Amino acid sequence: MDAYLAAIAIIALIYMLLSLGLTLQYGLTGLINFGHVGFFAIGAYTSALLSLQGLPLALTIPAAAVTAGLAAWPIGLISLRLRDDYFAIVTLGFSETVRLVITSEKWLTNGVQGIPGIPRLFETISVGIGAQLAVMGVILVVTLAAIYAMRRIVASPFGRVIEAIRDNEEALQALGKDPAGFKIQVLILGSALAGIAGAFYAHYITYIVPDQFIPLVTFYVWMAIIIGGVGRVSGAIVGTGLLMLFLEGSRFLRDIVPGVSEVEMASLRIGVVGLLLVLFTIYRPQGLMGDFTKR
Amino acid sequence: MSLQVTDISKAFGGFKALSGVSLEVPMGALVGLIGPNGAGKSTLFSVISGFMPPDEGAIGFDGRSLDGLNPAGRARTGLVRTFQVPREFAHLTVRENMMAAAPGQTGESLVGLFFRPGKVREEEERLAEEVSEVIRFLRLDRVADEPAGKLSGGQKKLVELGRALLVKPRLILLDEPFAGVNPVLIGEIMERIRELNGRGIGFLVIEHDLEALTRLAPQLYVMDQGRILTVGAPEAVLADARVREAYLGGAV
Amino acid sequence: MFYAQLAVNGLVQGLVVGLGALALTLVFGIARFPNAATGDTMTFGAYTALTVHKASGSLALGSIAAVGGAAVLALLAYLTVFKRLAGRSVVSLLVASIGIGFMIRAGLGVAFGHQQQVFNVPLSRPIRVAGLAINPLDLQLAAVAVVALAAVFAILYLTPIGRQMRAVADNRDLARVSGIRPERVMTAMWLIAGGVSAVGGMMLGIKTIVSPEVGWEMLLPVFAATILGGIGSPVGAVVAGLVLGVAQEVSTPFVGFTYKIALSFVVLLAVLLVRPRGLFGRIEGVR
Numbered sequence: 001m002d003a004y005l006a007a008i009a010i011i012a013l014i015y016m017l018l019s020l021g022l023t024l025q026y027g028l029t030g031l032i033n034f035g036h037v038g039f040f041a042i043g044a045y046t047s048a049l050l051s052l053q054g055l056p057l058a059l060t061i062p063a064a065a066v067t068a069g070l071a072a073w074p075i076g077l078i079s080l081r082l083r084d085d086y087f088a089i090v091t092l093g094f095s096e097t098v099r100l101v102i103t104s105e106k107w108l109t110n111g112v113q114g115i116p117g118i119p120r121l122f123e124t125i126s127v128g129i130g131a132q133l134a135v136m137g138v139i140l141v142v143t144l145a146a147i148y149a150m151r152r153i154v155a156s157p158f159g160r161v162i163e164a165i166r167d168n169e170e171a172l173q174a175l176g177k178d179p180a181g182f183k184i185q186v187l188i189l190g191s192a193l194a195g196i197a198g199a200f201y202a203h204y205i206t207y208i209v210p211d212q213f214i215p216l217v218t219f220y221v222w223m224a225i226i227i228g229g230v231g232r233v234s235g236a237i238v239g240t241g242l243l244m245l246f247l248e249g250s251r252f253l254r255d256i257v258p259g260v261s262e263v264e265m266a267s268l269r270i271g272v273v274g275l276l277l278v279l280f281t282i283y284r285p286q287g288l289m290g291d292f293t294k295r
Numbered sequence: 296m297s298l299q300v301t302d303i304s305k306a307f308g309g310f311k312a313l314s315g316v317s318l319e320v321p322m323g324a325l326v327g328l329i330g331p332n333g334a335g336k337s338t339l340f341s342v343i344s345g346f347m348p349p350d351e352g353a354i355g356f357d358g359r360s361l362d363g364l365n366p367a368g369r370a371r372t373g374l375v376r377t378f379q380v381p382r383e384f385a386h387l388t389v390r391e392n393m394m395a396a397a398p399g400q401t402g403e404s405l406v407g408l409f410f411r412p413g414k415v416r417e418e419e420e421r422l423a424e425e426v427s428e429v430i431r432f433l434r435l436d437r438v439a440d441e442p443a444g445k446l447s448g449g450q451k452k453l454v455e456l457g458r459a460l461l462v463k464p465r466l467i468l469l470d471e472p473f474a475g476v477n478p479v480l481i482g483e484i485m486e487r488i489r490e491l492n493g494r495g496i497g498f499l500v501i502e503h504d505l506e507a508l509t510r511l512a513p514q515l516y517v518m519d520q521g522r523i524l525t526v527g528a529p530e531a532v533l534a535d536a537r538v539r540e541a542y543l544g545g546a547v
Numbered sequence: 548m549f550y551a552q553l554a555v556n557g558l559v560q561g562l563v564v565g566l567g568a569l570a571l572t573l574v575f576g577i578a579r580f581p582n583a584a585t586g587d588t589m590t591f592g593a594y595t596a597l598t599v600h601k602a603s604g605s606l607a608l609g610s611i612a613a614v615g616g617a618a619v620l621a622l623l624a625y626l627t628v629f630k631r632l633a634g635r636s637v638v639s640l641l642v643a644s645i646g647i648g649f650m651i652r653a654g655l656g657v658a659f660g661h662q663q664q665v666f667n668v669p670l671s672r673p674i675r676v677a678g679l680a681i682n683p684l685d686l687q688l689a690a691v692a693v694v695a696l697a698a699v700f701a702i703l704y705l706t707p708i709g710r711q712m713r714a715v716a717d718n719r720d721l722a723r724v725s726g727i728r729p730e731r732v733m734t735a736m737w738l739i740a741g742g743v744s745a746v747g748g749m750m751l752g753i754k755t756i757v758s759p760e761v762g763w764e765m766l767l768p769v770f771a772a773t774i775l776g777g778i779g780s781p782v783g784a785v786v787a788g789l790v791l792g793v794a795q796e797v798s799t800p801f802v803g804f805t806y807k808i809a810l811s812f813v814v815l816l817a818v819l820l821v822r823p824r825g826l827f828g829r830i831e832g833v834r
Contacts, residue, residue, distance in 0.1 A: 100808055104806060164395045171382035222642075
């Protein structure tokens with residue numbers, strides 16, 4: 001298999017984990033989380049730092065999940081107290097604050113310089129295509145497990161309740177069920193997935209800097225689930241595929257069309273994401289769950 | 296043993312929505328609550344069911360005070376409310392709507408769903424049967440597997456009623472069950488309410504449609520401008536001049 | 548004394564935040580949604596002023612162009628996007644506004660590149676007033692802000708359209724019933740919001756730098772100020788902006804330079820959880 005394809009597959013799988021987490025939180029439960037990248041960052045830095053202390057990746061990656069999940073707990077508590085647009089703003093502020101903390105606490109994170117030399121998965125075994133395929137294999141297995149877990153959740157009573165919360169929270173309360181615990185669990189679980197994605201990301205690119213964890217990443221994932229079809233696991237998969245097409249396609253375009261600089265392409269990407277967000281909001285509200293209810 | 300509403304007052308800014316409202320619904324009774332638009336009926340329901348705190352007054356159910364209980368807590372005591380504008384879980388099927396309502400499901404915890412799949416499956420099967428019965432009772436068989444959002448207004452109200460039933464309520468606060476429902480369905484809904492009342496479930500029914508409610512409830516409270524005007528049997532209440540004035544003087 | 552100096556330093560920053568918050572609170576109060584494109588509109592104002600200033604040498608011309616350009620931009624956003632989403636959920640409008648912000652930022656990035664640019668304004672020696680060092684540039688910027696604020700408040704409180712805007716913010720249904728035409732109110736609102744953002748952005752650009760991100764980075768403090776001041780309260784927005792700006796500077800010795808932005812997040816959270824109404828607001832519905 002081509003090294004390039006393996007690389008794309010790895011990034012795609014990482015985005016898939018992010019999409020699954022956001023699907024759980026927004027697609028199924030209706031929570032507007034604009035801070036997804038914050039948990040991605042927490043996972044990445046946690047695993048990176050712990051592994052550089054000598055701990056094996058088999059420990060640091062789960063640790064990343066746990067840390068990201070724990071960080072989501074106060075966010076979950078906050079979600080109980082705020083209307084969805086205020087919650088969105090707060091989560092956005094959260095992810096920016098995470099980036100701020102990462103940038104400032106140089107003693108821990110090396111600040112803007114970032115953390116180089118993060119150990120790869122299977123670093124001791126080999127380098128080159130073999131190792132890369134092994135890495136892809138591991139991430140694939142984890143992603144498949146996540147997809148399986150999500151499908152189980154969707155088909156379960158738990159899945160029913162969170163969808164009920166999304167569709168009409170007060171009605172659920174009037175039936176004697178408290179949405180609180182469910183919302184918190186969903187935020188923790190989805191963020192733990194983001195944390196795992198972050199850990200894999202760190203161990204793949206081996207050099208992380210705060211600037212990789214900007215809100216644009218959150219909105220890439222939002223775009224993916226909106227385009228793929230909100231509220232369905234299949235939607236997350238399709239959306240991630242389309243996102244990768246977009247990201248790789250735009251890079252490809254740059255290679256073909258001369259005169260477009262790296263930064264210009266970055267700007268164009270932001271513009272396209274913005275345009276798609278606007279278009280989908282206007283024309284395909286099912287992309288934002290609008291078939292029957294007026295959302 | 297009943298629903299005791301004592302001296303409830305609620306103001307929004309300068310506007311007094313409820314003033315010293317008291318009423319009682321004995322266990323298993325079918326009581327109606329009528330009044331012109333803006334009388335405060337739905338506000339009263341929101342206060343009773345815990346969605347809004349009263350400024351003054353107390354609510355007791357089954358001998359216990361409901362003070363401090365949030366809506367979910369109140370529903371768990373057996374006091375379930377429905378909503379004036381139907382609040383179906385639009386993207387779930389009718390069947391799923393009702394299955395979501397049943398309490399005590401092991402599969403609703405993540406631990407349960409992943410680590411006790413056998414028990415979850417068992418409960419789901421039993422629940423599915425129970426739900427099928429309710430669906431049959433409500434004559435919703437044909438739309439049982441349609442997304443609830445696609446139903447007509449009247450059907451949605453039946454779904455809400457079905458959901459309430461799965462909670463095994465002792466008293467249902469029914470908010471305008473006939474509003475916006477086609478006349479044929481109104482008769483159906485009324486029949487279902489009567490049957491359920493026959494089984495011992497109490498009802499406090501808000502209705503704007505006087506005609507329908509007088510056929511249904513043996514006792515009516517009349518509200519106007521945030522107060523209880525009078526209470527009594529339908530004929531007596533409708534003959535009351537004050538009631539007629541309230542309806543004619545206000546919005547009819 | 549030291550803190551007084553920091554406070555003075557924070558005033559211009561506070562005015563910038565206050566202007567942004569004013570724009571945000573107008574939209575929040577009248578159109579009833581948080582407009583996340585406010586920050587990028589500020590950036591647009593900064594770039595417009597920069598470009599015109601470079602071409603003409605006149606800051607006055609630059610500011611007029613900035614205000615005009617951003618006002619039109621905001622109105623365009625309304626006509627093409629927000630108007631079509633009228634009646635949809637707040638979240639839809641919020642997501643759309645993020646999209647619009649992204650598009651503005653992308654356009655600026657493509658047009659001007661990503662390097663930081665600065666206004667070519669003459670350096671000036673700080674003057675000493677009562678033992679405090681005050682930068683004449685800051686005074687000029689403050690003056691501009693005050694003029695802009697005065698204009699906006701004059702419109703809001705002294706003109707018929709301003710009264711209508713306040714009526715819609717107070718009680719939309721009542722306003723509609725009393726014959727206020729929503730179109731005109733919306734148009735006025737977006738023009739003003741755009742113009743105000745532009746002034747803030749321009750000030751920010753002159754005081755610091757101009758890059759495609761500057762406005763977006765202001766979004767968090769601007770949100771915090773809007774909510775602290777009370778949503779829908781223009782006075783609240785400005786006061787809260789000043790308070791935040793000053794607080795940010797004064798807190799620097801304690802929390803360090805980068806963390807002063809985190810102060811906004813803390814304020815935002817605290818207000819939403821403890822007193823959602825903010826200082827002067829009336830709308831309580833954060834839950």
